[in-house]
Structures are given as C-alpha cells and as structure tokens.
Amino acid sequence: MDTNARLAVVGLGTMGRTLVRGLLDAGRDPSGIVGVARREESARDAAEQLGIDAATDLADACASAGTILLCVKPKQLADVVSELAACDALDHDPLLVSIAAGVATRAIEATARRELPVVRAMPNTPCRIGEGMTVLSAGRSAADAHLDVAEALFTPLGRVLRLDEEHMDAVTGLSASGPAFVYVIIEALSEGGVMVGLPRAAATELAAQMVQGAARMVLESGKHPAALKDEVTTPAGCTISALLALEDGRLRSVLARGVQEATVAAARLGERSASGFREPPPRSVR
Numbered sequence: 001m002d003t004n005a006r007l008a009v010v011g012l013g014t015m016g017r018t019l020v021r022g023l024l025d026a027g028r029d030p031s032g033i034v035g036v037a038r039r040e041e042s043a044r045d046a047a048e049q050l051g052i053d054a055a056t057d058l059a060d061a062c063a064s065a066g067t068i069l070l071c072v073k074p075k076q077l078a079d080v081v082s083e084l085a086a087c088d089a090l091d092h093d094p095l096l097v098s099i100a101a102g103v104a105t106r107a108i109e110a111t112a113r114r115e116l117p118v119v120r121a122m123p124n125t126p127c128r129i130g131e132g133m134t135v136l137s138a139g140r141s142a143a144d145a146h147l148d149v150a151e152a153l154f155t156p157l158g159r160v161l162r163l164d165e166e167h168m169d170a171v172t173g174l175s176a177s178g179p180a181f182v183y184v185i186i187e188a189l190s191e192g193g194v195m196v197g198l199p200r201a202a203a204t205e206l207a208a209q210m211v212q213g214a215a216r217m218v219l220e221s222g223k224h225p226a227a228l229k230d231e232v233t234t235p236a237g238c239t240i241s242a243l244l245a246l247e248d249g250r251l252r253s254v255l256a257r258g259v260q261e262a263t264v265a266a267a268r269l270g271e272r273s274a275s276g277f278r279e280p281p282p283r284s285v286r
C-alpha cells in the first residue's frame with residue numbers, strides 16, 4: 001500500500017489544525033489532505049480556515065487515506081479506532097499515526113482488530129511554525145519503512161527523533177508540555193525587565209529572542225548547557241549574582257519536577273482512557 005497517498009487528519013482541534021497549518025505552510029498540497037471533526041460546524045470552520053476538505057464522515061475520509069493521523073483526545077481515541085474498524089475503513093491497511101498522550105500503540109492495535117502498522121508520535125505546538133519537536137516510536141507491526149513515512153510527515157514541521165515507546169510519557173512531559181513552561185519563563189523574564197524599567201514590548205522581545213538564541217546555541221554548538229552557562233558567567237559579575245539568586249529559589253529542581261509531574265500526568269491520561277480500548281493480547285515470552 002502506498003502510505004504516501006492521501007493524508008486523513010482525524011480531529012481538527014488545537015493540534016489537528018496546528019499540524020495541518022504547519023504542513024500547508026511547508027508546501028504540502030491541500031488537495032492531498034482531508035480533515036475529520038465530530039461536529040459539522042467544526043469541520044466547516046476548519047475547511048474554511050485551512051482550505052482543505054473536511055467533513056464528519058470518518059469512514060468516508062479514511063477509507064482511501066494512506067496515512068491516518070489521529071489527533072483526537074486520548075479519551076476519544078478508542079471510539080474513533082473502533083468506529084474505523086467497524087466500518088471496514090482500515091481494510092486497506094493504512095498507516096495509523098496517533099499523537100494521543102499516554103495511549104500505547106498496543107491498545108490501538110488491539111482495537112483496530114487487524115495487524116496494522118501503528119506509529120505513536122508526540123509533536124508540540126511549535127510545529128505550527130516549522131520549529132516543532134516530534135518523537136516517533138513504532139508499534140509491533142510498524143517497520144522502518146512506516147517510521148520513514150511518519151518521519152517524512154513530521155520533518156517539514158521541525159526536528160524528529162525516534163525513541164522506544166517506553167519513553168513517550170517522558171517525551172510528553174518534556175517537549176510536548178514544555179512550550180507552556182517556556183512561555184511562563186519568557187513572561188517572567190519580561191516582568192523582570194519591566195520591573196527594572198524596560199518597556200513591556202521590548203522586554204518581551206528581548207526575553208523571547210534571548211531564549212531562542214540560547215536554545216540554538218545548545219543545539220548548534222553541541223556544547224553542554226553548563227559549559228555555555230560558564231561562558232556567560234564572569235567572576236564577580238552580574239550573571240553569577242543572578243544565578244545564585246535563582247538557585248536560592250530552586251529554579252532547577254522546580255523545572256525538573258515540572259517535567260516529572262507532566263510525565264506522571266501523561267501516564268495517568270493513558271490509564272484513564274484505557275477502558276475504551278480492547279485488551280491487548282499478552283506479550284509473547286522470549
């Protein structure tokens with residue numbers, strides 16, 4: 001089956017629209033994408049905003065799609081996969097790519113009732129501007145060729161990394177939830193600038209560009225963040241004064257614990273949505 005054929009995007013909420021917009025801005029042909037929402041109003045609105053075909057008939061949209069990108073909430077996913085299986089919309093063996101937090105590929109595979117290639121993907125909202133971070137992991141029937149197709153889908157949206165599925169909740173806690181942490185950090189830095197007299201707009205621009213620049217230094221220099229921090233920190237200078245104040249406020253452990261909390265919450269999301277899925281078969285003993 002040609003998994004590069006039409007892309008069906010099931011779920012046109014925040015993430016479905018973010019990914020479609022990112023793909024269209026990266027040059028993907030809108031006629032090769034069909035969107036599906038639950039409510040007519042939602043489908044109509046997305047079709048207007050995005051310029052793609054969008055409807056509410058799940059089976060019709062997915063029956064000829066080479067790749068089905070599942071962008072519904074974790075608790076909605078079991079119903080969507082069950083419906084697709086019940087109406088034979090998976091009989092042509094499409095590639096299923098799920099971005100649902102916490103939901104294991106094994107649960108999706110069992111509910112699909114077929115030996116289908118399933119790839120779990122965890123993108124983030126900066127995919128909207130081609131600066132996303134997406135991690136992929138393969139289900140039991142997904143070969144490297146399927147991961148290649150998923151990687152080709154997400155590469156125009158930013159960086160892509162492949163990791164074992166056991167890491168997916170941690171990925172959710174770090175790079176999927178992370179943009180929200182960084183927005184709060186930028187806002188706080190901007191407040192600091194305002195506190196010492198900068199105009200608000202200038203303070204926000206300084207903070208955001210500084211965060212972007214520092215992030216790119218980490219990615220492009222290959223240096224450890226601590227080494228880069230040392231380069232900024234002159235003896236008896238202003239940076240070390242600030243760093244010690246930040247350590248007094250336990251900045252590092254607060255941020256690290258935030259990632260840990262989000263990871264635990266992602267796992268809980270999967271547990272809460274598990275009841276709708278068919279029980280996966282027991283793992284074979286090796």
Ligand SMILES: NC(=O)c1ccc[n+]([C@@H]2O[C@H](COP(=O)([O-])OP(=O)(O)OC[C@H]3O[C@@H](n4cnc5c(N)ncnc54)[C@H](OP(=O)(O)O)[C@@H]3O)[C@@H](O)[C@H]2O)c1
Pocket residue numbers: 010011012013014015016036037038039040042043058071072073074076079080099100101122123124125176177
């Ligand atoms: N938010 C993030 O930063 C982020 C990052 C990575 C991954 N994720 C994952 O992305 C997924 C989507 O999150 P979201 O915030 O985009 O959710 P959302 O805004 O609530 O959107 C869900 C969409 O799914 C549609 N839908 C629900 N049931 C459906 C059905 N049976 N058939 C067709 N469409 C159906 C809804 O249609 P209606 O509009 O008609 O109700 C809606 O368009 C979640 O699983 C989440 O874990 C989110």
